[in-house]
C-alpha cells in the first residue's frame with residue numbers, strides 16, 4: 373500500500389528525490405545534473421506532497437508553489453514508472469488541492485502527459501504564456 377502526505381521540501385533527501393525523477397522519466401526535462409539548483413528547487417517549493425509505500429520508499433512527488441489563496445503552480449508531478457497508473461498521481465493532485473482549496477492549480481504538461489491531465493479533471497487553457505528567466 374502507499375499513501376500521500378504534505379512535507380517540507382527542504383527536509384527531503386535530495387538524492388532520493390533525484391532517484392524518483394529518474395525513475396519517473398521526468399529527469400529528462402528537469403536540471404537533475406545541477407544538484408545545487410535542484411536542491412534550491414526543492415527548498416523553494418512551498419507545497420510539496422510525497423507518496424511513499426508502507427515501507428517508506430519514495431514513489432511519487434508533487435512539487436508546487438502556492439499563495440495559499442488564489443493560485444497553485446504545480447511545477448513537477450512525478451510517479452515512479454513501477455507505480456504509474458495506480459492512482460498515485462491522482463492522489464498527489466488531490467492532496468495538493470486540499471492544501472489550498474480556494475486556489476486554482478496551474479501547470480504546463482510534459483508532452484507525455486498531455487492526455488493525462490484532462491483525465492484527472494484539468495481544463496486546457498489556450499492563453500497560457502511563459503517567459504524564461506534572464507539566466508535560463
Ligand SMILES: CC(C)(COP(=O)(O)OP(=O)(O)OC[C@H]1O[C@@H](n2cnc3c(N)ncnc32)[C@H](O)[C@@H]1OP(=O)(O)O)[C@@H](O)C(=O)NCCC(=O)NCCS
Pocket residue numbers: 396397398448449450451452455456457458459460461462463480481482484485486487488491492
Ligand atoms: C503523468 C503521471 C504523473 C501520472 O501519474 P500516475 O500515478 O501514473 O497516474 P494515475 O494513476 O493518477 O492515472 C489516472 C488515470 O490516467 C491514466 N494515465 C496515466 N498516465 C497517463 C498518461 N501519461 N497519459 C494519459 N493517461 C494516463 C491512468 O491510466 C488512469 O486511468 P484510469 O482513471 O482510467 O484508471 C506519471 O505517469 C508520470 O510520472 N509520468 C512521467 C513524468 C511526467 O510526464 N510527469 C508529468 C509532468 S507535467
